[in-house]
Amino acid sequence: MMHSTPLGYAKTLGYISDPSTIRRRVLDWFDRAPSVEKCAAIRAKYLAVHAPDRDVDSVVLSKLRWRCAHEKTAENITVMESGQQVCRTCREEMLAIRQASRKPRHNESRLAEQKAKLAALGLSGDLSPGRTLKAVIRNAAQGFGVEIEQMVGKDRSPFIVRPRFAASLVLYELGHSFNTIGRALGGRDHSTVRHGVNRARDIAASDPSYSAAIDALHRAVAA
Numbered sequence: 001m002m003h004s005t006p007l008g009y010a011k012t013l014g015y016i017s018d019p020s021t022i023r024r025r026v027l028d029w030f031d032r033a034p035s036v037e038k039c040a041a042i043r044a045k046y047l048a049v050h051a052p053d054r055d056v057d058s059v060v061l062s063k064l065r066w067r068c069a070h071e072k073t074a075e076n077i078t079v080m081e082s083g084q085q086v087c088r089t090c091r092e093e094m095l096a097i098r099q100a101s102r103k104p105r106h107n108e109s110r111l112a113e114q115k116a117k118l119a120a121l122g123l124s125g126d127l128s129p130g131r132t133l134k135a136v137i138r139n140a141a142q143g144f145g146v147e148i149e150q151m152v153g154k155d156r157s158p159f160i161v162r163p164r165f166a167a168s169l170v171l172y173e174l175g176h177s178f179n180t181i182g183r184a185l186g187g188r189d190h191s192t193v194r195h196g197v198n199r200a201r202d203i204a205a206s207d208p209s210y211s212a213a214i215d216a217l218h219r220a221v222a223a
Contacts (some may be wrong), residue, residue: 006030010039014046132174132221133184139220140167143213152186161196162203162210168193169200170217 006026010033013022026033034042053091070076070089079219080090141148144163151164164185171181178190178197185193 007038010034010042013039014042015050015094017043019043025116040123133171133176133180135221136167136170136174136217137184137216140164140170143216143220152184154186161199165200165203166210166214166217168196170214170221173218174221206210 006029009029010022010026016022017024019036019042020066022039022042023033023036026039033039070087073135076088078086108182135152137169138148140152140163144166146160149219150160151167154159168181168185172178172193173183176184178193182190182193200210200214204214
C-alpha cells in the first residue's frame with residue numbers, strides 16, 4: 001500500500017503504542033516524518049476511538065524510565081528529538097546551569113571591554129551592530145577628510161587606507177568580526193581587515209595624532 005504523505009501514513013499507525021516507533025516507521029517510507037509529539041497525538045486519537053476506556057497518560061508514563069525523584073506526570077515529560085522521554089524539571093535545571101556557565105563569545109567579550117572603557121571615560125551610547133558600522137565608517141571619512149565612497153572603494157592610496165585602517169580597528173574593538181568589517185568596507189577579505197587592524201595599531205603606536213583620531217572615533221560612536 002502506498003501512502004501519499006508522511007502524516008497520512010502516520011495516522012494509519014495509531015495502533016502502535018510507542019509514538020517514537022510510529023515516527024521511525026514513517027521515516028522508513030519517507031525522508032521526513034511528523035514529530036514525536038504529533039505521533040503521540042495520533043496515538044491518543046486512535047485510543048479515543050478504539051479504546052475510549054483506556055488511560056492515555058498511563059500508556060505514555062508506563063514507557064517512561066524515570067531516573068530522578070520528580071513526580072511522574074504527563075505535564076513533566078519532555079520528548080527529545082530522538083524520541084527519548086526525559087524529566088522536564090531536570091532538563092530545565094540542566095539548561096539553566098549550562099546557560100549560567102556559558103563563556104561569552106570572543107566578539108561579546110571585546111564589546112563588553114569596550115563598554116567598560118567608555119563607562120570609565122563617562123561616555124555611553126548605542127553600540128548596536130547596525131549603528132556602529134555605519135557611524136564609524138562615516139565618522140572616519142569625515143575625520144580624515146575623505147569620502148565614504150573612497151573608504152569602501154578599491155583605492156589604496158595612503159591618505160585613503162589610513163582612515164580605513166582606523167575604522168577597521170575601532171569596529172574590531174567594538175566587537176565586530178573581521179568578516180563583518182570586510183563586508184561593510186566594500187567586501188574585503190577577512191585577512192585584509194586583520195592586516196588593517198594590525199597596521200592601525202602600529203601607526204597609532206608611533207603617531208600621536210593618529211592615535212588621537214582613533215580615540216575620537218570611539219568617542220563619536222559613544223556620544
